[in-house]
Amino acid sequence: MKGRAGTKKKKTLKSLCEECSARCCRYFALQIDTPRTKEDFEKLRWYISHKAVTLFVEKRKWYLDVANECRYITEDHRCSIYEKRPLVCREHSTYDCERQNDQFEHEEVFSSVEELDLFVEKRFRRKKRRRRS
Ligand code: SF4
Numbered sequence: 001m002k003g004r005a006g007t008k009k010k011k012t013l014k015s016l017c018e019e020c021s022a023r024c025c026r027y028f029a030l031q032i033d034t035p036r037t038k039e040d041f042e043k044l045r046w047y048i049s050h051k052a053v054t055l056f057v058e059k060r061k062w063y064l065d066v067a068n069e070c071r072y073i074t075e076d077h078r079c080s081i082y083e084k085r086p087l088v089c090r091e092h093s094t095y096d097c098e099r100q101n102d103q104f105e106h107e108e109v110f111s112s113v114e115e116l117d118l119f120v121e122k123r124f125r126r127k128k129r130r131r132r133s
């Protein structure tokens with residue numbers, strides 16, 4: 001869940017969530033500084049070395065994604081602290097819901113150090129070429 005606010009008709013929200021296994025409560029994503037130098041990418045290599053962590057880029061912004069579920073989901077996929085749930089959860093709606101997935105247009109997704117290394121290699125090779133010409 002990235003916690004961006006949105007609006008959607010109540011009926012849509014209700015029906016979508018009723019049929020869902022609380023997908024938005026089973027990960028969290030944090031925006032991180034856009035990496036520019038090799039040192040910046042070193043930090044990302046460390047993040048992504050951890051299990052259940054991926055990186056993605058959306059609208060040129062970089063995010064760290066942790067696929068770890070919330071401790072408050074009940075067995076029937078509901079929130080056991082609904083009245084006291086964090087603000088991010090309150091602001092989340094089906095408008096930015098992962099079940100309406102088409103709107104998530106990730107420019108890049110990295111699931112391993114190898115994938116990230118390949119990207120870094122290409123990027124810095126391109127930069128080098130540009131400097132030469
Ligand atoms: S907001 Fe979307 S992902 Fe979250 S419970 Fe509702 S339908 Fe599922």
Ligand code: SF4
Pocket residue numbers: 024025070071072073074078079080081082085086089
């Ligand atoms: S606190 Fe409730 S709404 Fe928020 S992520 Fe956990 S289960 Fe979902």
